[in-house]
Amino acid sequence: NCSTLDKDLFLWNAVIKSYSHGHEARQAFIILYLMLKNKGLSGQVSPTIVGLKCLSSLYLHYNSLSGEIPKELSNLQELIDLYLNDNNCLVPFLLILVTWLLYKLTGNIPTEIGDLKGLSVISLQRNRLDGKILASLENLVMLRRLYLSFNSLFGEIPTILANILQLETLDVRKNTLYGNVPS
Template sequence: NCSTLDEDLFLWNAVIKSYSHGHEARQAFIILYLMLENKGLSGQVSPTTVRLKCLSSWYLHYNSLFGEIPKEFSNLQELIDLYLNDNNFLVPFLLILVTWLLYKLTGNIPIEIRDLKGLSFISLQRNRLDGKILASLENLVMLKRLYLSYNHLFGEIPTTLANILQLETLDVRKNTLYGNVLS
């Protein structure tokens, strides 16, 4: 529910509170955008940020964040833009991120991606991802661009990708894939 967030938000051990006339007062917040790029942030991303259920854009790039991205982030159903480049995150990621460009990610594409139905753009290019392209990507009905080039993906390109009616760009070059997607 994106109508209110009636609780304290804990982000990197900082508490967002409102004070009124010297007394602590609770207020409801709806946070749609967090623009924290290049702010000198360090530490781990807290799983409590999943309380930001209305979050659609989150910019964390050019900081010194580290650790794993909590798997609970797959619950951020409104998330459209997420930039994490130029940090020190560990893989495997349990959440698919909107932009994973040049992060040197390894392993399979996480299955949790199928739950982020609001995504319109995914860039996983130029990583070390391997395995097959998930057929369940067809659940991403808003997806317009999917970039998977320059990885180590193999196997047949899922024909179910043709079910994504919004899909305009599918870039899978420089992998070991075969087949085609007809719409």
């Protein structure tokens, strides 16, 4: 579960800090890539993950994570790939509805996600996110793929998305959105 991950990250950071006091090991341990796809993780995404300052890729999809996306993720200024999609359990067929209701990321997409200017992929589909698509996404000038399908987002599709010149894929299916897709 995520509390175990949280402890592991804390211990890993403690090891990194203890080694970094030596002259030669200052840059010895830098985590750039965290692949925890389909690992059976449950609980909330821990805000302590922001201790991994150089993280460029975060893959937490196909787990059983729930709760809100931590606003603290906006502190990961090197982040390029963020995959939080499809967070539900692999359970027998009869429990799929229960899984749908219990194990999903919820709440609004944090406004602070617009501070992650290096992001090229945001994958948040198949959760229970609600609210509007944020105008702050306009700040993500490197964004190439935005996957928001199968959530509970509502309102008008922001025309400012047309300002993201690198955007190749915009998937907003199965939400309650209206308006034209900006081109």
